[in-house]
Structure formats: structure tokens, C-alpha cells
Amino acid sequence: MDPDRLTAIDVHTHAEVSRTGHRSLSPELFAASEAYFKAQGHRQPTIEETAAYYRERNMAAVVFTVDAEHATGHPRIPNEEVAESCAEHPDVLIPFASVDPWKGRAGVREARRLVAEHGVRGFKFHPSIQGFSPNDPMAYPLYEAIEELGVPALFHTGQTGIGAGVPGGGGIRLKHSNPMLVDDVAVDFPELRIILAHPSFPWQDEALAVATHKPHVYIDLSGWSPKYFPPQLVRYANSLLQDKVLFGSDYPVITPDRWLADFAKLDLKPEVRPKILKDNACRLLGLTPKETPA
Numbered sequence: 001m002d003p004d005r006l007t008a009i010d011v012h013t014h015a016e017v018s019r020t021g022h023r024s025l026s027p028e029l030f031a032a033s034e035a036y037f038k039a040q041g042h043r044q045p046t047i048e049e050t051a052a053y054y055r056e057r058n059m060a061a062v063v064f065t066v067d068a069e070h071a072t073g074h075p076r077i078p079n080e081e082v083a084e085s086c087a088e089h090p091d092v093l094i095p096f097a098s099v100d101p102w103k104g105r106a107g108v109r110e111a112r113r114l115v116a117e118h119g120v121r122g123f124k125f126h127p128s129i130q131g132f133s134p135n136d137p138m139a140y141p142l143y144e145a146i147e148e149l150g151v152p153a154l155f156h157t158g159q160t161g162i163g164a165g166v167p168g169g170g171g172i173r174l175k176h177s178n179p180m181l182v183d184d185v186a187v188d189f190p191e192l193r194i195i196l197a198h199p200s201f202p203w204q205d206e207a208l209a210v211a212t213h214k215p216h217v218y219i220d221l222s223g224w225s226p227k228y229f230p231p232q233l234v235r236y237a238n239s240l241l242q243d244k245v246l247f248g249s250d251y252p253v254i255t256p257d258r259w260l261a262d263f264a265k266l267d268l269k270p271e272v273r274p275k276i277l278k279d280n281a282c283r284l285l286g287l288t289p290k291e292t293p294a
Contacts, residue, residue: 001060001091001287009094009281010054010061010256012154012197012222012248015082017044045252047082051089059256062094062248062285064124064154070102071131071171079110083118094285096122096154101132101139108145115149121285126156127176129163134176135184143189152193152284154220155182157207158200161253179207186214193284195246198223204230211244212236218284221276222248226262234266242272246281 003009045053047063054061063086067076079097086095097120099107114120123146127134134155146153157179163170179196180203186194194217200207211217219241221229237245249259268276281287 001094003060003278003282003287006058006060006278008057008059008247008256008260008277009285009287010059010222010249010251011195011220011246011281011285013050013061013063013251014253015047015050015063015065015077015085016252017046017077019046019081019085047085047093048089050251051086051092053251054092054256055089057256060092060094061251062096062122064096064122065098066124066126066129067098067100068126068129068131070100071129076100079114079120080118083114083120087119094121095119096124098124098126099142100130101125101136101142102130104138105141108141111142111145112149115151120151122152122154124154124156126160126162127181128156128160128172128174130176131171131173132176134181135188140188143185143192147189147192152195152218153185154195154197155179155185156198157182157196158198158203178203179210182217183210183214186210186217190216192216194218195220195284197248198250199229199233201230204233208232208236208241211241218244218246218280220246220248222250223254225254225258226266229266234268237276238268238272242269242275243280245276246284247277 050061050063063082065077065082069076083095086093097114099111101107111123132139157177159174160172163172179200182194182196196207196211196217196219207219211219249256
């Protein structure tokens with residue numbers, strides 16, 4: 001991947017359907033997500049279609065699924081399939097994996113294998129769906145492995161559309177996605193690169209505090225149209241956190257086209273925009289320009 005040829009790097013996109021048609025969410029939770037995002041009937045692109053979409057726009061995308069088998073009973077899309085499909089499109093796709101922390105030592109072994117054998121570049125956690133608090137010591141062996149592997153951990157934070165409107169929220173507890181719980185992780189694993197995903201409603205100030213205080217904590221801007229960003233998030237992105245804020249869409253429920261159109265209307269310094277859209281992600285993910293032949 002040559003970042004010089006890219007206009008942007010989207011650090012938050014989902015693999016929603018496998019090659020066999022298996023969905024990443026149960027029908028009930030998927031329907032709730034569609035309703036929440038007002039995206040009823042949206043197509044679930046294959047990873048190959050996602051690659052074509054981003055290639056047409058000269059962008060790259062981080063792709064992942066969510067492993068929440070313990071809490072939901074719904075089988076995941078295999079991490080190996082996500083990684084192998086991304087490997088077929090290395091010019092535009094970056095594979096992340098998701099390992100349910102409830103899997104214990106088996107999950108730790110899987111994480112190491114995914115990085116060593118499948119080129120995975122980071123890990124996605126969704127504490128509310130996976131049914132755990134990020135600072136639960138149960139998850140610490142997995143974090144320790146990810147820190148040793150030198151790849152980022154991305155945590156969903158704030159409210160989720162998954163389960164919204166379903167009786168009892170589909171069993172999903174919002175409290176697990178308070179970014180202050182991730183602050184403990186940043187203390188206990190000081191070299192772990194962490195991404196707090198989304199504007200963290202109703203804990204936006206908490207997320208800003210953690211990212212300002214902990215040197216390896218970043219914020220991605222996915223899941224919301226920029227026109228709805230809290231003003232303090234825009235203010236910090238334009239100043240103190242300009243080197244730690246990342247472009248993310250939440251594709252396919254929110255498209256980069258829509259996100260970028262609204263992002264262009266934000267009152268940001270000209271020098272900040274390229275940092276958010278690409279430069280910060282390049283540094284975090286270790287992407288460097290290809291050398292020009294002599």
C-alpha cells in the first residue's frame with residue numbers, strides 16, 4: 001500500500017457478510033441497527049465489493065467484524081476469511097481481527113496466530129455487544145498479547161445502534177462502552193495503541209479527557225455524520241488532539257461520500273484536515289510511502 005496515492009484512510013469499516021452469506025449479526029440485531037441508522041435495505045457488500053468501492057475513491061479502509069459469540073450465541077464471520085480477502089486487495093484494504101475476550105487463552109493464541117500467519121494489523125472490541133467491561137482482568141491476557149504484537153486495539157465507545165429498540169436492548173448493556181473503562185486499560189498497558197471509536201455519546205468529555213491524558217489513545221470519528229459532532233469534539237480535533245483524531249465512516253451504514261461531504265463543512269484549520277483524513281492513521285498503522293526506484 002502506497003499512502004502517497006491515497007486521499008484518505010477510513011479506519012472503521014465492517015465486514016457484514018461472509019462469502020457464504022452468513023451475517024455478522026443475528027437478524028433481530030441487524031434489523032435494529034438498520035432502523036437506528038435509517039439504513040433499511042442497505043446492501044451488505046462483500047469485502048471484494050468494499051475494495052472496489054474504496055479503490056474508485058483512491059482511499060484505503062480498515063476492515064473488521066465483531067466476535068461476540070459468548071454473549072450473543074451468534075457465530076462470527078471468520079477472522080481468517082476477512083484477512084485473506086483483504087490480502088487479495090493490499091492496495092486498499094487493511095485487515096483487523098476481532099477475538100472475543102471470553103475465549104481466554106484460546107483467544108490469546110488466536111490473536112498471535114492471526115498476526116503472525118494472516119497479516120492482521122489490529123483488533124476490534126465492542127464491549128457492549130461482547131458483554132464485558134474493558135477493564136475486566138479477564139481480558140488482560142489478550143491485551144498483553146496485542147501490546148506485545150505492536151498493533152492497535154480499537155474499542156467501540158458510547159451508545160450503539162445495535163439492539164436499539166429491541167426489548168431490553170437485545171441484552172446489550174451500554175455501560176460497558178464508557179471510555180473511562182478504557183482509561184484503565186491505557187494505564188495498565190502503557191505501550192498499547194488504543195482507538196476510541198465514535199463520538200462517545202453520552203461520554204464525549206470523558207473520551208476527550210482520556211485521549212488528551214494518555215499518549216497512545218486516539219479517537220476515530222465514525223458512526224456519526226460530522227454535522228452532528230459535539231462542538232467540543234470539533235474544538236479538540238482542531239487543536240489539542242489534531243494529531244490523534246482519525247477519519248472513520250462506519251461503512252456500509254454510513255458512506256465515506258456522505259461523511260466527507262459533511263466533514264468539508266466543519267470549521268477546521270487547513271493543516272488539520274489532512275492529519276485527520278490520512279496522516280494520523282499512517283503514523284498509527286505504520287504505513288510509509290513506497291520508495292521511488294533510482
